[in-house]
Amino acid sequence: MADYHDDLRLAHVLADSADSVTMERFKALDLKVETKPDLTPVSDADKAAEELVRSVLQRARPRDAVMGEEYGLQGSGPRRWVIDPIDGTKNYVRGVPVWATLIALLEEQPDGDLQPVVGIVSAPALNRRWWAAKDLGAYAGRSLAKASRIQVSKVGRIEDASFSYSSLTGWEERGRLDPFLDLTRACWRTRAYGDFWSYMMVAEGAVDIAAEPELSLWDMAAPCIVVQEAGGRFTGLDGIDGPTGADAVATNGLLHKEALRRLSV
Known part of the structure; x- marks a missing residue:
């Protein structure tokens, strides 16, 4: 090792x-x-x-x-x-x-x-x-x-989840505004903490889901390993683990499949 x-x-x-x-x-x-x-x-x-x-x-x-x-x-x-x-x-x-x-x-x-x-x-x-x-x-x-x-939360139901994002513009430009809004409506609480802070709050267990539709490797690489080592998952919207694409979804792990399902409609 x-x-x-x-x-x-x-x-x-x-x-x-x-x-x-x-x-x-x-x-x-x-x-x-x-x-x-x-x-x-x-x-x-x-x-x-x-x-x-x-x-x-x-x-x-x-x-x-x-x-x-x-x-x-x-x-x-x-x-x-x-x-x-x-x-x-x-x-x-x-x-x-x-x-x-x-x-x-x-x-x-x-x-x-x-x-x-x-x-x-x-x-x-x-x-x-x-x-x-x-x-x-x-x-x-x-x-x-x-x-x-630090470690991620143990929230297991989407209706109890807190979701953080950066802005609406990117979701609209990528034609994903409706799925994004669907996720915000499903969650208990939504706030636009944005950028790195969304992911660090996931890692600390203060937020359960974070997602952004337009990112570069330097935006994701450091937050990715912090979220993963805190017990969470960090993937692209395609569900592939790691900072491999141009977008990101980070969760406590328990909510990942549900978050991806709603954002990928």
């Missing part, structure tokens, strides 16, 4: 580095924001945080590949670090504290697929951090020394 303790410690170092950049620039009056070709915003903090994480990885793990939202893929091989320097940039640039740096290590499996084996979600403006490593469990806290193990 592989031991990921060293990689997990490194992930915390990487997150600390990113936090130092993102918190320094958060609410800065001179924050520079541009619009990318896909019409999403990117700030100078996004770029600086990813650059710093890449530089640390280059020294610590020079043989590993690195993929980031802002600077793409560098290198190749059976191990790949995946970085989203700021998940929730729209919140970040408006001064809303719900944003996080997502860092994951993916490792090639026997079938050739890359799957997350280490993940960390650091939300310094919320003073929260979540992390996990394969077969080591999922935790929340501010450091490895100050952490509590």
